[in-house]
Amino acid sequence: MPLPRPITASLHLALWPFGILALFLLPACSSSPRFGSELPRKGDEIVVAGRYFHTGAPVVLWTDPGGYDAYRIERRFVPIADAGWDKTSQSMPAPNRYDARTAGLPDDEIEQVRGGGWTLDQLREVVDQFVIHYDVSGTSRACFRTLHDQRRLSIHFMIDIDGTIYQTLDVKERAWHATTSNTRSVGVEMANIGAYKPNTPSPLSKWYAKDADGHTYITIPSSEGDGGVRTRTFVGRPMENDPITGEIQGETLEMYDFTPEQYESLSRLAAALNAVLPRIELTYPTDAEGNLITHKLPDETLKNYRGILGHYHIQQNKADPGPAMQWEFMTDRARALRAGRSAPLPSQDVMHPPL
Numbered sequence: 001m002p003l004p005r006p007i008t009a010s011l012h013l014a015l016w017p018f019g020i021l022a023l024f025l026l027p028a029c030s031s032s033p034r035f036g037s038e039l040p041r042k043g044d045e046i047v048v049a050g051r052y053f054h055t056g057a058p059v060v061l062w063t064d065p066g067g068y069d070a071y072r073i074e075r076r077f078v079p080i081a082d083a084g085w086d087k088t089s090q091s092m093p094a095p096n097r098y099d100a101r102t103a104g105l106p107d108d109e110i111e112q113v114r115g116g117g118w119t120l121d122q123l124r125e126v127v128d129q130f131v132i133h134y135d136v137s138g139t140s141r142a143c144f145r146t147l148h149d150q151r152r153l154s155i156h157f158m159i160d161i162d163g164t165i166y167q168t169l170d171v172k173e174r175a176w177h178a179t180t181s182n183t184r185s186v187g188v189e190m191a192n193i194g195a196y197k198p199n200t201p202s203p204l205s206k207w208y209a210k211d212a213d214g215h216t217y218i219t220i221p222s223s224e225g226d227g228g229v230r231t232r233t234f235v236g237r238p239m240e241n242d243p244i245t246g247e248i249q250g251e252t253l254e255m256y257d258f259t260p261e262q263y264e265s266l267s268r269l270a271a272a273l274n275a276v277l278p279r280i281e282l283t284y285p286t287d288a289e290g291n292l293i294t295h296k297l298p299d300e301t302l303k304n305y306r307g308i309l310g311h312y313h314i315q316q317n318k319a320d321p322g323p324a325m326q327w328e329f330m331t332d333r334a335r336a337l338r339a340g341r342s343a344p345l346p347s348q349d350v351m352h353p354p355l
């Protein structure tokens with residue numbers, strides 16, 4: 001008598017078409033990427049403690065083509081034969097332009113993070129301010145040249161006139177941009193030639209002109225070459241057509257506003273930072289009546305302040321980001337983005353470069 005066929009074998013036979021099908025389906029269903037396959041980036045990610053977070057704004061990282069890398073020791077814009085540390089050391093006492101946010105940490109945590117081992121939770125405990133600067137360089141390329149090649153300083157982010165965000169260092173690093181707030185802050189340099197006493201010689205007339213319709217636009221001087229702006233055909237226009245005059249540290253200053261593209265990227269960056277590092281509240285320094293404070297904060301107030309602030313709120317000798325910065329508009333927009341609400345754009349015709 002023939003032995004009955006084992007049931008499993010029968011099942012195998014019965015199911016074989018599905019098995020073949022499964023073989024075809026497996027690679028698509030599998031969560032393991034194929035070796036060597038590329039993980040696509042969207043182009044809006046910032047890096048915090050080695051992790052990527054979306055901003056919804058165009059971001060060029062220091063590792064990307066066209067990026068600015070603050071980790072490198074050599075100078076970026078001098079002739080290559082002079083760029084290395086042997087020549088650079090003639091104008092800089094040491095190669096560091098940044099260090100670690102270890103001030104005030106207990107010894108065991110310093111030992112842990114000194115190798116770059118910040119966890120996001122640790123960073124969340126330490127970082128609670130977002131400092132806004134203007135760069136007095138006019139473009140992000142010129143800003144990086146000034147900071148990295150000449151002044152031995154650093155900044156986490158630069159926002160160029162077309163709204164491109166450049167990240168030059170992981171947010172875990174302590175960038176050198178805001179003296180007493182370096183350990184606890186993230187910094188951003190807004191491309192803008194800066195604020196000046198009215199009716200005194202200034203670069204404003206070299207950097208701004210009016211077209212036939214009376215609309216102000218940015219005229220990058222020929223000394224800056226093509227300016228290095230990522231959107232090659234971009235024409236930058238300040239959000240307000242005329243110069244803005246206001247008092248900073250008790251002194252009257254005049255400047256042109258930032259572009260709508262910069263406001264949108266700044267709002268998105270602030271919203272993303274608040275999501276990742278919640279101690280960076282979406283606020284700005286105000287007095288008892290709710291008005292913007294336009295001078296350095298008293299030491300005790302600064303110590304207790306968490307949120308967005310200007311360089312001039314930290315240092316008496318600074319005026320950036322100047323009287324044009326629209327704090328309420330920018331923080332309203334950031335809060336709306338964070339809450340998923342709609343909020344007015346900086347301008348009807350704000351044109352972001354593609355992600």
Ligand SMILES: [Zn+2]
Nearest residue numbers: 133134311320
């Ligand atoms: Zn500054």
